Amino acid sequence: MRHWLLWAPLLVFAGIVALVAMEMHQPSDRTVFSHMVGRDLPRFDLAPLLDDKPGINAALYRRGKPRLVNIFASWCVPCAAEAPQLADLAARGVPIDAVAVRDTPGDVRTFLNRWGDPYARLGSDPKGRVQLALGSSGVPETFVIDGQGKIVEQHVGPIREEDIPGILKALEDAR
Amino acid sequence: MIAEAGLAILWLAASLALLQCALAITGIRFNRDDIMAAVRPVAVVQGVLTLFAMAALIALFARSDMSVLLVAENSHSMKPLLYKIAGAWGNHEGSMLLWVTILGISGAAIAIFEWRLDRRTVIATLGAQGLIALGFFAFLLLSSNPFARIWPPPADGRGLNPLLQDPGLAFHPPTLYFGYVGLSVAFSFAVGALVTREVGPAFARAMRPWILGAWLFLTLGITAGSYWAYYELGWGGWWFWDPVENASLMPWLAATALLHSVNVLATRDGLRAWTIMLAVVAFSMSMIGTFLVRSGILTSVHSFAVDPARGSFLLVLLAIYIGGALALFAARIGTVRQGNTFDPVSREAGLVLNNLLLSVILGIVLIGTLYPLVAQAMGVQLSVGKPFFDKTVGPVALLLMIALAAGPMLRWRRDDARLLMRRMALPAGAALATLTALLFLTAGAGALPLTGLALAAGLALASVAPLWGRNLRRMPLFTWGMVIAHLGVAVAVTGMASEAAFTRERLVALRLGQSVDVGPYRVAFTGVKPQVGKNWSAIGGVLTARRGGGTAVLNPQRRYFSDPVTTTNESAILTAFDGQLYTVLGERNADGRWQLRLWWKPLVTLIWLGGGMIALGGLLSLIGRVTREWRTERRRRRVAAGMI
Incomplete structure (x- = not known):
């Protein structure tokens, strides 16, 4: 066997280690991000699901004030886990709108009664079309929309306590 | 205290x-x-x-x-x-x-x-x-x-995690760990031999039981893990090419190659450098696999939070051990005396072919598992899934089956190609006959599964060939081990190919009292009932499966755990002699119908039966090797003590 060939396994291994080390030190959410971040909201209009809450549409997000869009479902357990953090954000005066994916009025009512209701508006997305149009791959996900209808940030998965400062900052920057 | x-x-x-x-x-x-x-x-x-x-x-x-x-x-x-x-x-x-x-x-x-x-x-x-x-x-x-x-x-x-409250899973991690640590012993032996430059049959014999033991536990662990995923996750699949599964498969592939090359080293004093290399690679694969899973780098969407400090610590350890061993290998192996050589047609050559094919599969799995990381480093998000692995690993695995059939028929050192052809005639004929019959009897099944079934038939015949014309009572235990393990491969492949080619799936929404046909069964949805366990409550469906004159009742559940709040699907499986009926209860639609997923999976149980046979073969070989070593050692000591 040639001499230099003996060092090949070590080189391959060093490459793997470098790759993994690089991956580990990136401040990365290892999640599927929407290609829509940085772009304008697609046109959509979601009908209300509950009698006492208006639905949502794209025009709502061009009124100059940033808002959050929270994609959730009553059948989703992590969505219940992020409820306290959403309540916290709502208490700080952040307007939060909900896209209820594949849901029924009764189930959503039960969910909100049980876990609290942080939402200003709530639109029904019975087939998940708007969810897909936003580039969301699951529930829960939360989008920060600036006042001009542009998606400026996406949070994938439940919002944890430590995520709140980042979301507040994104809202502040979008102002 | x-x-x-x-x-x-x-x-x-x-x-x-x-x-x-x-x-x-x-x-x-x-x-x-x-x-x-x-x-x-x-x-x-x-x-x-x-x-x-x-x-x-x-x-x-x-x-x-x-x-x-x-x-x-x-x-x-x-x-x-x-x-x-x-x-x-x-x-x-x-x-x-x-x-x-x-x-x-x-x-x-x-x-x-x-x-x-x-x-x-x-x-x-x-x-x-x-x-x-x-x-x-x-x-x-x-x-x-x-x-x-x-x-x-x-x-x-x-x-x-309620998903983990399962007796199978309670013992799954320790089983894999026994395997990984066994490979670490082989790794230490390799490092020890590189330090002293004593690579030879004695070294191979010392290392062999550890490799056999590690390989046995890994085989058991993978087989059990596959069955666990099959019945617990409720998706009806038995292998998903998930990074976690690949992490256990890669060391197994390396250990399988090592297991065969160490025999060449022990018997014929050949493949010295290659065996050392494989010992290092096998343990490296178990460390890299464990690291990738534990550090959470590869679990994609909505993953767990990971402590980066711990990940870095493990990565440094990994770099020191594996990098150190590879550097030692590169620096030292040139000074280890070359072992014996052999003819291109010989048992050794067959084992080298087996090793190369296993290494190719290992390389494919490693690349497929790491590729998302490479892509991510370039800013692209993607995942490599089942279609890639099935298409690439499948054909190589079929080639491996041919090598597996031929290997044990070859003689050590030198053999005659024409004689090999003659010995292979019967298995090859059986494979061709099976293929012809399948092509006539089945329509629309894929080429890969059908070829798999045909080769499995040939391999089954070839793997028992070492028994012909020999006194079975005097045959050593480790030869029995080899025969059973190789036969186990044929059995497992039969199960895999049959599941891939002939599975019937139905996704239906049924009211109480309605029925649906799947495979040879007619399944009636006869009721739902609440059930309570120690820390869960559940809605259970009552399904009556009828086939011929017999009936059986299945009870798939949706379980709700309170702490933490989680829902799991408990599938219900009916095992018949020729396959399994697999049922999962889904959600209740707004109109009162229940979603049901039903599969008929012919011969699917053979997958795990084959896995068990492979492990049993490993156990017999281990016992056979250890007892023989022990006997020769005792005789040697008696001779040394002048008793004989």
């Missing part, structure tokens, strides 16, 4: 690992017999101490001592005792402690039982073992202390 004692014992064991390593290095460097003599006892005491530390952790979990952080986070006083105990290793810290415990016991076992190999190689091996153990002790003590206290203690623990 128990926690503090456990921690103290852990520190003591760590310092002994350091001592073991230091003694081995100085003893070998200065060639001092008196220093080398101290290494074995230190290794034994270190092994016993780690065992005590693990026992302390298990005691804490069994007593539900919630003042210990690890217990509070991973256990619950309401949990059944079995799962309390399994909880001791069902978490990061505990599993690391289990790892060093098994490592310590293996070191002690080498120190006590390994007397045939030349002394310096054994001491160097124990030194390498001490060095590996030292790294993991440092990891435990500095960043993952399993005995840390919490104050004030919580009223009760935070439970265990």
Whole structure:
């Protein structure tokens, strides 16, 4: 066997280690991000699901004030886990709108009664079309929309306590 | 008290690992017999101490001592005792402690039982073992202390993931760990042999039982893990090419190759460098696999939070051990005398072909598993899934089956190609006949599964060929092991191919009283009933499956766990002689109908039966090898003592 060939396994291994080390030190959410971040909201209009809450549409997000869009479902357990953090954000005066994916009025009512209701508006997305149009791959996900209808940030998965400062900052920057 | 004692014992064991390593290095460097003599006892005491530390952790979990952080986070006083105990290793810290415990016991076992190999190689091996153990002790003590206290203690623990409350899974991680650590022993032997340059049959014989044992546990672990995923996850599949599965498959592939090349080294003193290389690669694969899974780098969407400090620590350990061993290999292997050579048509050549094909599969799996990371480094998000692996691994695996059929028919050193053709005629004929019959009888099934079935038929015949014309009572146990393991491959492939080619699936929404046909069964949806377990409640569907004159009742459930809040699907499976009926209860639609997923999977059970046969073959070989070594050793000692 040639001499230099003996060092090949070590080189391959060093490459793997470098790759993994690089991956580990990136401040990365290892999640599927929407290609829509940085772009304008697609046109959509979601009908209300509950009698006492208006639905949502794209025009709502061009009124100059940033808002959050929270994609959730009553059948989703992590969505219940992020409820306290959403309540916290709502208490700080952040307007939060909900896209209820594949849901029924009764189930959503039960969910909100049980876990609290942080939402200003709530639109029904019975087939998940708007969810897909936003580039969301699951529930829960939360989008920060600036006042001009542009998606400026996406949070994938439940919002944890430590995520709140980042979301507040994104809202502040979008102002 | 128990926690503090456990921690103290852990520190003591760590310092002994350091001592073991230091003694081995100085003893070998200065060639001092008196220093080398101290290494074995230190290794034994270190092994016993780690065992005590693990026992302390298990005691804490069994007593539900919630003042210990690890217990509070991973256990619950309401949990059944079995799962309390399994909880001791069902978490990061505990599993690391289990790892060093098994490592310590293996070191002690080498120190006590390994007397045939030349002394310096054994001491160097124990030194390498001490060095590996030292790294993991440092990891435990500095960043993952399993005995840390919490104050004030919580009223009760935070439970265990209900998905993990399963007897199969309670024993799944330890099984894989036995496998991984067994490979670490082979790795240490390889390092020891590189240090002393003593690579030869004696070294191969010393290493072989550890490889066999490790391979046996890995086979069992993968087979059991596959069955667990099959019945617990409720997707009806038995292998998903998930990074976690690949992490256990890669060391198995390397160990399978190693297992065969070590036989060439032991029998014919060939493949010296290659065997050493494989021993290093096999352990590297288990470390890289464990690291990728544990560090959470590869689990994609909505993954767990990961502590980057721990990940970096593990990565540094990995780089030192594997990088060090590979560098030692590159620097030293040129000075190891070349072993025997052989003809292109010979048992050795067959085993080399087997090794190459296994290495190709290993390379494909490694690339497929790491490719998302490469893409991510370039800013692209993607995942590599089942279609890629099925298309690439499948054809190579079929080639491997041909090599597997031919290998045992070849003679060592030199054989005649024409004779081989003659011996292969019957299996090849059987494979062709099967293929022809299948092509006539079945329409629309894929080429890959049908070829798999045909080759399985040929392989089944070829694998029992070593039994022909031999006195079965005098045949050594390890030959039986080989025959059964190879036959197991044919059986498993039959199951895989049949499942891939002939599965029938129905996704339906039924009202009570309605029926649906799937495969040979007519399944009636006869009722739903609430059910309650110790920490869950469930809605259970009642399905009556009818086939011919017989009926059976299946009870798939949707389970709701309270702490933490989780829903799981419990599939219900009906096993018949020719396959399984697999049923999952889904959600209730708004109109009152229930979603049901039903599969008929012909011969699917053969997959795990085959896996079990492969493991059984490994066990028989292990027993056969160890008893034979033990007998020759006893005879040698008697001769040496002048008794004969």
